Amino acid sequence: MDIKTMRRGVMENSDGGEDMVLANLIANGDDVGPLVRLAFERGRPEGLLHQLIYVVKQKEAEIEEMCKTHYEEFILAVDELRGVLLDAEELKSELQSDNFKLQQVGSALLAKLEELLESYSVRKNMTEAIEMSKNCIQVLELCVKCNSHISEGQFYSALKTLDLVEKSCTQNIPAKAIKMLIESRIPVIKLHIEKKVCSEVNEWMVEIRSSAKNIGETAIGHAVTVRQRDKEMLEQQRKAEEQSISGLGDLAYTLEAEELEEDSVLQFDLTPLYRACHIHDCLGIQEKFREYYYTNRLLQLNSDLEITSAQPFVESYQTFFAQIAGFFIVEDRVLRTTGGLLVADQVETMWETAVAKMSSLLEEQFSCMESAPHLLLVKDYVTLFGSTLRQYGHEIGTLLDVLNSSCDKYRLLFLEECQQQILDVFGNDPYDQMEIKKQSDYENIVLSFNLQTSDIMPAFPYTAPFSSMVPNACRIVRSFIKGSVDYLSYGIHVNFFDVVRKYLDKFLIDVLNVMLLEKINSGNVTVPQLMQIAANIAVLERACDFYLRHAAQLCGIPVRSVGRPLGTLTAKVILKTSREAAFIALQSLVNTKIDEFMTLTESVNWTPEETNENGNDYIHEVIIYLDSILSPAQQILPLDAVYRVGSGAFEHISNSIVAAFSSDNVKRFNANAVINVDYDLQIIENFAEERFYSAGLGEIDDEVSFKICLVEARQLVNLLLSSHPENFLNPDIWEKNYYTLEIKKVAAILDKFKDSPDGIFGSLANKNAKQSARKKSMDVLKKRLKDFN
């Protein structure tokens, strides 16, 4: 290798200039790396190696030169170093000796030092332990505080403390045992708090449930107060309107309304619930509590909605509805004040549950009730319940629908009850005119029902034209009106006057009027009783205006409003018809009675040999009877009715007399019989005339009289006693004297008229002549009538 190198060096020397380049680069301190890298990359490093060998030779030459120059200094330095070596050896020996001595002296001190170091270590550990214990004590103190809060029931503070415990556990406690223990106890404590709070909520639920009835009753009591106040306002307003219309001028009045502080009156405590909400919020399980609260309150509501069968509904319904009202008042407060424990949809669901249950319960109970007052009591309370809860935003249309659908049942029951009352009133009526002793009675009996015939207060004692049936019936009708209004008010209908009016008409027509007709047609009433009934009906007709006005008043409609006529009840017309029926029945009864006395065909001698100026017995009996009915008629009935009764009776008497002459039971009669009937007729005519004027009827109409009613009988008798009977056929004379007589009937009667020849034989010549002349005339009439027919 060296040989090779020598050879190449020789060759390089022959080149000359290139060697200087590398040497210059190195002398300048330039980086020769790239040059070297390039040489090897090209794969021909021989040139570079030659140059490097040259540089080496140069450097070695320089070194040798320097060594030659400093040879002397080298020798001196080596000598000096040998001297130092000796000194060092000596020093080493001294140090070893000192060290030994020092160790002998310091061994005791070393032991002390080790003890000291150990103590330092112990102190450090103790310090750490103390520090750790302080942290543990802090946490444990928090635990104690937490326990204290829990035992005192301060769960929020307990939870706050528990949070601190939890954080301290995470950060500061290196003691694993304590840490694990605490970490395992925290959920247990939280669960304990949760159970405790739920237990408190349960106790609150028991308490609030027992308070709900009082809350509900108080709230419904407020509704009663409001309703009463509204009624008073309406009454004042109605009076004011009526007075202003009647020209008395407007009344200046102010309404003093006291605003009820609702929440201050409905005092109940939601604090346990607020606390529970807050605790569950801290525990992070508010959703769970929300569900718990809703579920349990719904269960409570369903339990409240069950009614016990041990107690009748009419005794328990107030408690029942007050309980439900209280429940929802509490829920409304909970909804508004607990910040999301309850949502409106949930309350709505609860309310729908309650309404469905209450509706079906009411339907069931109403279908079982057989007493109108019970229905009214329940309805009234339900409307109060409804208006109370409407203030809390609840829809009560369904409940009102139930009440409305039960309205027909109420009306039927009420109608039955009033019907029974009317029946009792009719049954107990003495049919005597009421005697009113003092003004307060007059006001209660007459003025309160508008039954007076004049506005002047009468002198007392005052005899009313009606019997006690009338004011009693008016009271029943008034209570019917009030009962109908009570049931319909505060319901679906806002203006229910037309409904009440229809009910009223139906009651008066179907109950009162029907009973009157039954009484009239029953056949077991006397003539004075029928008279009194007719008089009563006249008064009841007049009372219809009072009924209508009273109904309008109760319905809140001013009676004298302009442009709002109330009209007339249909019942008024019906009652008028019934009064007519009473008169017809009265007439029939009187006529029947007269017929009992007017038994002419049996009791009268139709062929007497002598005349009797005193008249037949029947006529006196009839007069006695007529006197017995006309006297009470004058007392009971108005004058036109008195005339009607009297004229009917007298007309019937006249018809009876004529009928007697026509009767098949009378085969023949003579002139004496006719003369006797004439005497009877004169007696009854005198009585009729005297009665007519004593009754005061003459003051009414001079054109009529009771006597006129007897005209048919009079004309017949006149014809039979006439000296010129053939004049009957003269139209002018007939028109004047015999216009009531029927030709065919007269012909039949005349056939029975037989005069006795024996009487003629015993008479004087003049009488004979007269009798003969009349006989001839009668024969002529008979013949002509026979031919005529």
Place this chain on the structure above:
Amino acid sequence: MAYKVDHEYDYLFKIVLIGDSGVGKSNILSRFTRNEFCLESKSTIGVEFATRTLQVEGKTVKAQIWDTAGQERYRAITSAYYRGAVGALLVYDITKRQTFENVQRWLRELRDHADSNIVIMMAGNKSDLNHLRAVSTDDAQNLAEREALSFLETSALEAFNVEKAFQTILFDIYQIMSKKALAAQGAASTTSLPHGTTINVSNMSGSVEKKSACCSN
């Protein structure tokens, strides 16, 4: 009737649990015999029974408690169910009024099928659900007094009064058994004959005094 066994226990008393379905009869049974409560409401099928032995007046009494379904379709087993029972626990649910109103029907059933001397206690269960109460304690107390029943309100969930209810029944049963034993001894001692003594049961039933209702909390 109960009989005495020499080994293991002094008396074996059969007690029946009756009442409407769902009032908690099975949980009362499991609470008393195994100290367990099951939240899931599962209807009892047919009849189940469990036993537990405890001390009454120094005597070892084994209570054999029969649990049945309160539902109508299992009514066929009624006669067998009541045979030999010396005590009955009549359970209703204080949150369901209907279960309380059906107590009268259960009493009639006891009268029809069970021994006339059976000791009856009425239990108003689920007293932990006081906030859902539908039967007041006073109502139940009044009924118990009218019918000469013992009465307690219980909670199988909270184990409230369950132990006390059974202790009370067993004590009353033991008292009656003791009186009968004494009466039998008295009857035996009055006769001079050494054999063939007949005990008149009707006389003893007349002397049995039913304990009046004890108050609940």
